[in-house]
Amino acid sequence: MEEKRRVLLLGASGYLGSQIYQELLRDNTIDLIGTCFSAQAVHQLLRVDVTDTLSFSAILHEFSPHVVIWALMSATDERELIEKGLDVLLSQLPEKSKLIFISTDGIFGKGTGSYREEDPPEPLDGRNLIATYSNAKIRGEARIRERHPNHVIVRVGPIYGRNCVGQWDKRVASMCADLEAGREISRTGNLYKTFVHVEDVGNAIHELLHGSYHGTLHLGPAKKESYYSFYKKMALALGLNADGVKETLLTEAEALERGIPLDTSLRTKKAHELLQTRFRQAGWENGNENDKGV
Ligand SMILES: NC(=O)c1ccc[n+]([C@@H]2O[C@H](COP(=O)([O-])OP(=O)(O)OC[C@H]3O[C@@H](n4cnc5c(N)ncnc54)[C@H](OP(=O)(O)O)[C@@H]3O)[C@@H](O)[C@H]2O)c1
Incomplete structure (x- = not known):
């Protein structure tokens, strides 16, 4: 029997992470470990602080994942997640393993719109409340490009909708x-x-996990x-x-x-050509106004 691919989902207790976790649980070709940090009552998940260098290293060493999905966000210190956590990950992850890193439209700080994958990031003005978060994501993306070619950097705008564990x-x-x-x-x-629906992001990540695409990809409706x-x-x-x-x-x-x-709207043409996943427009689904995309 073929060996299952080991997938480590960092942030499986989060809003998007919960969706991805449930989506991947149904896939019997993978051996899945999901992590949580501070969330309560998450019995299936492994408690991990990625900024705790030693314990995070030990988990990476022990599980030796074929794929790592980074669905992390910190309300208090995004910088630390990137400076410490991502650094540990990049120094431990075998070259052949794939890293899927969820990034944000917030990296386009000038706000001229319709951004393509190849457009260079623009640091956000320090007066913006999410500047620390967005600018840490810019550094994270840059480090991944330099150090781990086997990656997919997924950028999304605001994610919305009820996820499969009922959370809005x-x-x-x-x-x-x-x-x-x-x-x-x-x-x-x-x-x-x-704006992109949480279920559509979950489906797209699942597809990207199995697919051969490498590089940056913008997800969302047109x-x-x-x-x-x-x-x-x-x-x-x-x-x-x-x-x-x-x-x-x-x-x-x-x-x-x-x-x-x-x-900070994203041009999403590449994802539409590459993926089977369809991205619904808010309040609409499949272009049919009566079929609400909520
Ligand atoms: N939501 C959006 O609109 C949006 C838009 C653009 C991009 N994104 C990106 O999408 C991804 C998921 O976002 P989300 O909205 O699902 O975020 P979220 O609900 O806040 O989830 C964040 C996850 O990170 C975990 N975490 C926080 N600090 C950690 C640490 N030190 N070590 C290990 N885990 C830690 C949390 O664990 P606990 O919950 O257990 O503490 C949780 O699982 C992030 O990469 C974010 O940047 C989100």
Whole structure:
């Protein structure tokens, strides 16, 4: 019998990681280990702090994975995840093993939109609240390119939807709480992103794990959305009061002042050509308005 491929999923307790974990559990060609860090009641998962160099090294040595998926994010110190955790991973991972690293549209700090895979990253202005996170991702990507050619760097915009363990993304969850309580919400009409459904990202990662593609890939539907149009469509799709979603606009001066790039949408043509996975547009599925992509 052929040896199963050993897959180490770092961040299996997270919002996206839970989706990928459940998706990969159904694949009987792989031997899967998923990790958690601080989450409670995650009995199937291995507790790992990737910034604890010794214990993380020992796990990598013991499991010797054919594929590692990096679905990590730190609310407190993304820099440490990259400087310490990713460094350990890159120094231990055998050349033949594949690394799938989940990155972000936040690496395009100028915000001119419709970014291609080959466009160079643009550091985010330090005044932006997620600058530490995005700029650490830029360094992470650069290190992976230098040190581990057998990689796929996947970039995504905001991920949304209910994952297969029933968890909603924070953005939609907070919208639901407000609208259900009768509170209006304001969202920016001139701030654009490529919103991508959590299930579609999970499917794409599964495909990439088995596929031969190497390099950077942008995932998501073809069309960008503003925050306002995204929330409005989601409210409608969920049967909530969409009139409670109000539009605000960000002036260029305000955006500059707060270091906010106005358009970090991704060009996703390559993924559409390469993958079988189809990426639904928010509030729509397969182009059919009645089949809601929520
Ligand atoms: N969500 C989005 O909209 C979005 C957009 C663009 C890119 N991404 C990327 O997608 C990936 C997944 O994001 P997510 O939204 O699923 O994040 P998340 O829900 O915050 O999950 C983060 C994961 O990282 C783990 N973690 C944190 N610190 C760790 C440490 N020191 N050692 C080991 N594990 C640690 C967490 O474990 P515990 O939960 O057990 O503490 C959790 O499993 C990330 O790479 C993120 O950058 C997400």
